[in-house]
Amino acid sequence: MEMCSIHTPLAALDIGYGNLKALGLRPGATQPDVIKLPIGAAPLEQAPKALGGGYDLRGGERVTINGLPWVAGTDPQILQGFTRQLDPTYIYSPEYLALYYAALARLNYNHIGILVTGLPCDQFDGPDSRVIRQRLSERLKGEHQISEHRSVRVDRVLVLAQPMGTYASLFHDQDTANDGRTILIIDVGFYSVDWVLMQGGSVRGGTAQTSPQATGRILEVAARQISENHGGAQLSVNRLEAAFRNGQATMQLGIHTVPYRNYIDQAAATVSRQVLPAILSSLRDIGDVTDCVILTGGGAELFEPAAKAHFKSSQVISTPDPVMANGEGYLWLAHRAAISAERQAAQASAQQRRA
Numbered sequence: 326m327e328m329c330s331i332h333t334p335l336a337a338l339d340i341g342y343g344n345l346k347a348l349g350l351r352p353g354a355t356q357p358d359v360i361k362l363p364i365g366a367a368p369l370e371q372a373p374k375a376l377g378g379g380y381d382l383r384g385g386e387r388v389t390i391n392g393l394p395w396v397a398g399t400d401p402q403i404l405q406g407f408t409r410q411l412d413p414t415y416i417y418s419p420e421y422l423a424l425y426y427a428a429l430a431r432l433n434y435n436h437i438g439i440l441v442t443g444l445p446c447d448q449f450d451g452p453d454s455r456v457i458r459q460r461l462s463e464r465l466k467g468e469h470q471i472s473e474h475r476s477v478r479v480d481r482v483l484v485l486a487q488p489m490g491t492y493a494s495l496f497h498d499q500d501t502a503n504d505g506r507t508i509l510i511i512d513v514g515f516y517s518v519d520w521v522l523m524q525g526g527s528v529r530g531g532t533a534q535t536s537p538q539a540t541g542r543i544l545e546v547a548a549r550q551i552s553e554n555h556g557g558a559q560l561s562v563n564r565l566e567a568a569f570r571n572g573q574a575t576m577q578l579g580i581h582t583v584p585y586r587n588y589i590d591q592a593a594a595t596v597s598r599q600v601l602p603a604i605l606s607s608l609r610d611i612g613d614v615t616d617c618v619i620l621t622g623g624g625a626e627l628f629e630p631a632a633k634a635h636f637k638s639s640q641v642i643s644t645p646d647p648v649m650a651n652g653e654g655y656l657w658l659a660h661r662a663a664i665s666a667e668r669q670a671a672q673a674s675a676q677q678r679r680a
Contacts, residue, residue, distance in 0.1 A: 333438030337655030490651030
């Protein structure tokens, strides 16, 4: 993603329930800094002890939350008592803030002019959505003491519906304002499946919606079935997710070698068949064929067979990098906002000189 020159650092933040993704762009750079970390976050005392003393962060960042040391951006499996928070209040939790600070620490910028992030569609465009967007924006901007000896200032925060990031990443260099195509973005995350219908660069009203039947639910069903078929051996969602994320062909479960992917595919077929009718129902009043369906998010491949079965008259594709696609779009939108702000400032300055 090539960018023209800007005068202030920019950032994109995508804190999901499965991965932490962030991108940054420094003045003078043409390519972004890219970060992807696990979503483990907890007080430092919950991290394992290293053999040589101290704590083993496993590649995570040590940050400060409410004056206390935390680790964030580490493998959740190593954290004692870690429980993934799967509800809309996640964005107000200390875990979310710790992951934000881990992203800021890893980007290593002292100042960010514009940061763009996203919300599930039901929070972006649902009841109390304006309050939710404002609260998140206020939480992320300002001066942040991310660790004992380090602070980062964020001037401005823009909050979008998550799938709009993918749309921007794919179509920012194309003129879609007048072509009339209807483009459905389906973002298959860990906590939720979010979708939005775009036409002419704008959101079609009423089509930004959310379902909780997402990757997390698929992994729950698969883990339960694996356990039942292997003598009741317990398998956590976190452990199954780690194997899936790492692309392992099999996983070891006690004395059993499990080709787990078959279980995930079977669970995905069941869950996706529950979600796709809801998506079709939300488009019922549009009156036009959906020209293109774009799958994005960490679970995109799991929904592809069902999407092709339900949208037989549409082109169905997955993004080249489903995990990073939203973040890439957020960064492009931050860049566009920065260029616009600099242009407006230059025009105002010119007018003052002429006055």
